[in-house]
Amino acid sequence: MVHLMHEYLDEELSAEDEKKLKTHLQACEACRTHFQELNRTIAYVQSSSHIQAPENFTQKVMNSLPNEKRKKAGVER
């Protein structure tokens, strides 16, 4: 059953197996709890607040790029 839960979460469960899983979940409390915990885990992981790169990130990357290319670019222009 746990395997079916994971297949379901990956959206790879056939309609037939999905029905089987749902019927079982209605009848079995242990599996129902397990399934709820999995869903809650995913919700927690996805709830992570929006994370932004630190300030001046782009400038730092640009400063770290090899110099010769920069010179070459200048010549070509």
Next chain:
Amino acid sequence: MELIVKKRIKQVLKGDQQAFGEIVELYKDRVFHVCYRMLGNRHEAEDMAQEAFLRAYTNIHKFDVDRKFSTWLYRIATNLCIDRIRKKKPDYYLDAEVSGTEGLTMYSQIQADGRLPEEEVESMEIQESIQKEISLLPDKYRSVIVLKYIEELSLKEISEILDLPLGTVKTRIHRGREALRKQLRTL
């Protein structure tokens, strides 16, 4: 987005370094986010994200324009983070604790301001716990969980980024979810 990026890549290939800056602007937050979730530490995440862009730049001629640029870029960032984790395994858990401490400091600062609603502080604490649990996952599970749930990539894309068969990716996601479920059920 991919179209603009491909145009910029062509410019970079012609020697226009500034065009690369626009690529960095477009992807910096997402690349940083991936690194942060993988490493659990902002400082290291910044180093790795910087390094990922630098490598993307120096290897840009190897990028196959018929493929998705973001997949290629995440692959560089993910591999760098995995290498980093492997190299510094012994003090890795210490770092995870440090990231928890940062959260506490942040928490006390906010509390001193006294302006943030209780539930937000609470959720920030939860955020820290989630981050801590993610960083405690073995790296083979952590990388797939981060790519699937934080980057929202498909199983196929993950298998490309990590160079793993689809079946292995699925197994790791299943095990990673189970491990996290056990760790997070008490939250």
